[in-house]
Amino acid sequence: MTPEQYVQDKAAASGSSFYYAFLFLPKPRRAAITAFYSFCREVDDVVDEVTDPGVAATKLAWWRTEVAQSFAGQPRHPVMKALMPHAGAYGIEARQLHEVIDGCQMDLDQTRYLDFPALRLYCHRVAGVVGEVAARIFGQTEDATTQYAHKLGLALQLTNIIRDVGEDALRGRIYLPVNELQQFDVKAHEVLNRVHSEQFVALMKFQAARAHAAYDEALTLLPAADRRTQKPGLMMASIYRTLLREIESDDFQVLNQRVSLTPVRKLWLAWRVQALGRV
Numbered sequence: 001m002t003p004e005q006y007v008q009d010k011a012a013a014s015g016s017s018f019y020y021a022f023l024f025l026p027k028p029r030r031a032a033i034t035a036f037y038s039f040c041r042e043v044d045d046v047v048d049e050v051t052d053p054g055v056a057a058t059k060l061a062w063w064r065t066e067v068a069q070s071f072a073g074q075p076r077h078p079v080m081k082a083l084m085p086h087a088g089a090y091g092i093e094a095r096q097l098h099e100v101i102d103g104c105q106m107d108l109d110q111t112r113y114l115d116f117p118a119l120r121l122y123c124h125r126v127a128g129v130v131g132e133v134a135a136r137i138f139g140q141t142e143d144a145t146t147q148y149a150h151k152l153g154l155a156l157q158l159t160n161i162i163r164d165v166g167e168d169a170l171r172g173r174i175y176l177p178v179n180e181l182q183q184f185d186v187k188a189h190e191v192l193n194r195v196h197s198e199q200f201v202a203l204m205k206f207q208a209a210r211a212h213a214a215y216d217e218a219l220t221l222l223p224a225a226d227r228r229t230q231k232p233g234l235m236m237a238s239i240y241r242t243l244l245r246e247i248e249s250d251d252f253q254v255l256n257q258r259v260s261l262t263p264v265r266k267l268w269l270a271w272r273v274q275a276l277g278r279v
Contacts, residue, residue, distance in 0.1 A: 003082035004031065007038035010079070016041075017239045017261075020270040021232035025138070032086035032137045033232070039079045040100055040130055047107040048171075056108055060101055067097045090137045099129045111173045112188075116210075119177055120154070127153035127160075131233070139229035148221040152233055155214035159240045162207050162247060166194050166255040176207065194255035204252040208244060215241050219279065227277075235270040238279045242269060 001009075011019055011034045018037055022030050043063050050056040070080040071087070071094040086092065103125030113119040131153030135145050161168075161175045168175060169192050181188060184203035191200075215237055222230060239261065247259045261269075272278050 003078040006078040007035045007082045010038040020266045021235040024274045035083035043104045047104045096129050096133050099125050113177050115177050115179045123154050123157040127157035138232050142223040142226050144223050145226045151218035156240050158211035159244045196255050201252050234279050235273045238269045238273050239266050
């Protein structure tokens, strides 16, 4: 299997909504974003799939070394072999990959976030930086597009957090800020035991409103000159915001089930952005 086949299989097997946005890109950009997305999946899987924290930390340390060696011209992992030919063309930097690893390291070091500023740092590392790299690969021409990419990354990550409350609870993690749990009188043990309540719904409405505000701000920040090149990101906004609205209409039943969109619906939403420019 070639490195290119490896990352293609990795991206396709994930079932992620990102995959549908990649389909409409020209081949070189699609190859670059597929390799970068696969890197993000590899390091994220270390945290989600390795049960021993010590082993996971060792693996993340290995990835830090691999990034450094790759930018020194000696990639070993197929993901880095697939990614490095695109690094120069799209301005991908080692510090960006290290920040993504830093975000995954946060998952090993803590399972709670005291307030939103603390959570925002996590979102910046695992989603904002990802958006920054993706925007460059998609064809960014305006500096201001970086701000849009970071804000959209925040919106997407907040949507992920809302969708995955129940799954994260099974891993002992709560990404909802502690002071906001207290504000809405939701106890941590209730989340961990996946107890749905009126207080929980009120808390989640607050989280959803923050995510919607981030989507609105992101769309406002996107320069008109880059709206065409950034269509893949707009596809993600359309898919994830539709998912968020589904969760809202289902009264935030996210503790004991995973709300998702069908592949056909994701593809239709992506096509609508591509063909009609509608988010």
